[in-house]
Amino acid sequence: MHTRLLPPDGSKVSEIGFGAWAIGGEWGPQNDEDSLQTLHAAIDRGVNFIDTAAGYGDGHSEMLIAKVLRDRSEQIFVATKTPPAAGPWPPSPYCRWQDRYSAAYLRDNLHQRLTNLGVERIDLLQLHTWTRGWNDDPQPLLVLRQLRDEGKINLIGVSTPEHDQDCVVQLMRNGLVDVVQVIFNLFNQDAAAQILPVAAETGTGVIVRVALDEGSLSGKYAGDHVFGEDDFRSRYFAGDRMQRTADRVAEIRADMDALGLSDDYSMADVALKFVLARPEVSTVVAGMRTVKQVHQNTRTSQLRDLPDEAITRLRRHNWRRGIWYAGK
Template sequence: MRYRELGRSGLSVSEIGYGAWGIGESSWVGATEDESLRALHRAIDLGVTFIDTARGYGESERIVGRVVRERSADQVYVATKVPPKNGIWPAPAGVDPAEAFPGAHIRQSLETSLRASGLDHFDVLQFHVWSDEWMERGDWLETVAELKQAGTIRLFGVSINDHQPQSALRLVRSGVVDTVQVIYNIFDQSPAAELLPACAEHGVGVIVRVPLDEGGLTGRITAGTEFPEGDFRARYFRGDRPAQIERRVAALTADLGISTDELAATALRFTLSDPAVSTVIPGMRSVRNAERNTEVSAAGPLTEEQLAVLAKHAWDRNFYS
């Protein structure tokens, strides 16, 4: 496993982190707690030192906290998220920060997360949505500073609205945020235009989520793929989108000259090819996934020639609209 600096924080984290949404048994169907526990332990055995969870991920905080407490001899950093008080994802224009992240709500959410996890602090506390309209407004920044002073959090971050990397540029340039979490993958390369360079310039750590496009970049979604009732991917890949994915994956692998089995590793290496990225957090709901994803670190970044090919496969679409 290779390690990278998390922005200017002074923390060194595994470049392959652990995305813990899928193990919470909420929006993803099929996870079991026993297998999730084994996968988390195996990931740590293989060098993973960064785990990302959230208050809104069902049982995820509890499961993550249990493993981290059991692995107290290992250095493992845990990030969680505060959901917006108004319950609106993504953050729309015109919302006052007092409606989404008032200080009292931030504190209450953190206290709930600490109880659920059994931890005494989180290394990163992130707002689960963000709007640059909130800069210089509300009491969220003072609250974050007080929580840092109290030692219940180490760093402050935001999870940027899906497919809207430009919505946090003012925050990144302000110097008040330590990390940002953003969707960045072969299909959605938009963060590379402005956000990633801004983060590199201002020392902000970058946590990459959805590197495999919720499974679209694994090669396992085809025209006939169906998802169980209650699984969010049934909406994400609704209509003819599985067929669209299959066609685009076929073109992508043909252009690169790789097999479908090599696609997931290539997609992870793509995200890690930008030095502004601190860690990438694929979901790992099984031991086998933990082993496959962590071994990617040893392969290093893609070549300039490969990146040039992949630049042609950016896909301007939003699966939520």
Template sequence: MNYRKLGRTGIEVSEVGYGAWGIAGDAWLGAKDEESLKALNRAVDLGLNFIDTALAYGEGHSERLVGKVVAERDEDIYVATKVPPKNLRWPAPAGLHPDEVFPGDYVRGCTEESLKNLGVEALDVQQFHVWQDEWLGEGDWQEAVEDLKREGKIRSFGVSINDHQPANALKLIESGIVDTVQVIHNVFEQSPEDELFPACQEHGVGVIVRVPFDEGALTGNITPETEFDEGDFRNHYFRDDRKREVQERVRAIVSELGASEDEIAEIALRYILSHPAVSTVIPGMRSVRNVERNMRVGDGRGLPEDQVRLLKNHRWVRDFYA
């Protein structure tokens, strides 16, 4: 496993981290705690040392599973979690005052709850689960963050940027307040490369990449015949004719690269890790098989430059969440 600096935090994290939304059991259906714990432990066996979770994932269930693994392992494992928006609106709409979303006392209360769920004395990274750049300099959230840092309850502060809005954190990055950002970036969603990544490199901000497989599209497993359990959010994400559309785009990628559909997941991760601004990528991994497949990619090699150039042609501007 290769390790990279998480911006200016002083932490070195595994290139492949663990996205713990899928093990919460509430949006991605079908997760079994026993299998999730096996997957988490196998990832640590293979050198993973960074796990991203959130208080909102299964109302703390994901955090509690992560905390169980952290408590039982001797290795240094860095944990990032998130404060959910108080108004429970994802992504954050424009025009709200931050006191409606992240009032200081609420930020403190959520942090205390996450510390209890995880069974740790300090959070390596505490993040806001949504963000609007217009909140900079408004409300008392910054004072709460500074107090939590001073008290030793959080070591670093970050934000999870609104879906498909990478430029909506540029002012925050330039302010020096934020240590990390989490953003959607993949073969289809390349827009963070335009402004966000250069700003992060300039200001020493760590980059955590989420949704590397476009919610499964870039694994090659989504076909027109794919079915999800009732209540699984992917029924909405891949609604209408979208399954056919993503399958055609995946086939076009592997055809151009002279690869097979079985290789698309590795290609997708390596594309992300080929950018020097990226600190770690956090695929969701609910099975030991997927852990072993994904962890092999964290070898510091990325993709050959000619393949990266070819993949630039597959940028796809759209928002399936909307």
């Protein structure tokens, strides 16, 4: 497993990180013993970066991670997230930070994160979403800075709202965040316009999520695939979205064949390598819920980088599909 530096403190993190949403729930049935085996397998394969959140099973993902941390001697970097208090998701322009991320709320939530993970300091605490409406009065981030000064947090981050990822550019330039977590994949390449260059300019760490587009860019789902009601992807791929996505995946596969990549790379390999081609990216969080998925995702790090010709050609798959979370 190759490692990369995570600015600004220069932590060495595995370039493939463990996405822990599925082990908390909402991706269909999941057995805790399977989850624990999966976490151990990932660490055995060199993964030392785990990304979780309060909302992943109401802290269940964090508590599973805590069990594994107690059994391992390796130094594991754990990033978690604090959601805003009850209200619209993502926050609307009319939401007040005082109602969603008050100082008292942030302190109480951080205490719960520390308790669930069984640690005295969080390696990286990210606000799970944000709104541009708070950029000129970013008090929640100043509260996190105080908590960092108190030794309860090492790094401060924001996970971008899907509908307005560029809202973090101002935060980066103002030195208010150490790390941003962004969506960047073959279908959604918007981060290449400003977020990634500004991260390089400001020395901000970058974590990429949804690199496999919630599994579609693994190439394993046909257009008629139906997800169970207890899997959030039944909503993400609602209506005709799965068929439309599968058609686009077929076009990527055709490019892989034309570029001579298909013999050595899986579809998931190509999707992950496309993201890792950007030097600003410190780690790509890939969801893992089985040992098999651990082996599939971690093997990518062992493969040679995609040639420049392939990266250039694959950029054509950028898909301006709008915000699916808002409805069909």
